[in-house]
Amino acid sequence: MSPRRSVADALGTRATILDRCVGLASTEGLEGLTIGRLATELGMSKSGVLGHFGSKEALQLAVLDRAGQVFRAEVWERALPELPGMPRLRALCDASISYLERGVFPGGCFFTAAAHEFDGRKGAVRDAVRARFDAWRGRLRKETQRAVDAGDLPGDTDPDQVVFELLGMLMALNHALQLHRDDRAPARARRAVATRLGLAGF
Template sequence: MSPRKSAAEALGTRSAILDRSVAIASAEGLEGLTIGRLAGELGMSKSGVLGHFGTKESLQLAVLDRAGEIFRAEVWAHAVPAAPGLTRLRVLCEAWVSYLERGVFPGGCFFVAAAHEFDGRKGPVRDAVEARFDDWRARLRKEAGRAADAGDLPAGTDPDQLVFELLGLVMALNHAIQLHRDTRAPARARHAIRSRLGDGS
């Protein structure tokens, strides 16, 4: 086997482990990941799984990275072409609602679930989850600030308050979908977002 083929196969195996890990962690939490379970489901040895990550914590951090890649592709990528400010903020919110509505992750928003699991703990995984939220909040804050500066939001709008409310709305949507299986929740979330941002007409 050539070194190039061997490296490609190793990357493919690592990707398969991460994909399965994201699906498990989405529904059962990052602590639900065990080397033995992954090895059994993927037809690998425990040492084979460990060889790609070294420790369970390293695996959890890699899973957070993979989930972040998926989130960016499902939400942020849709907003990049939109005009900065209110237009982009509207597109971001719609993509965010759609991401939950379509069940991109089996357990709902991966990062909301991870935050509930790790918010009271200490350590690298908890810090990585917080960093993801900080990054997302900063993106929303940037567009809200642009919209406020352009006069596209009501006078006196506080961008930080607006972002706080948008985060609360989408977390409520995640809760309604996952816990209550409320099929009306996405429409309610869209109505609440339009009320806060305007309908764009």
């Protein structure tokens, strides 16, 4: 086997492990990812699984990265073609609601679940979860500020307050879908976002 083929096979195996881990972690938490369980489910040895990551923490960080790639494709990249400001802010909210409504991750919002699991801890995994949220908040804030600058939101609008409220609505939607199985929640979330942003027919 050529070295190039060996690298390709290793990358393919790593991707398979990560995709399985993302599904498990979204419902059972990052701490629920055990090397032994993964080895059994994937038909691999423990050393074979561990060899791709080196440690459980490294595995958890890699899973966060993979989940981030999925979120970026499902939310950010769907909104990116829209014009900056209100059109993109609206698209980001719509894509976020759709992401939760369609159950992209079986356990709902991957990062909301990870935040609940790690927000009271210290360490690299908590820092990585916070960094994801900081980046998401930063994108929402940038588009909110652009909407203010363009006159689509009142000039005295506090972008940080808008982002706080939008994130609260999305977390409430996640809660309603996951805990209560409320299929009316996405429509409520869309109405709430439209009211906050002063939009009609959202």
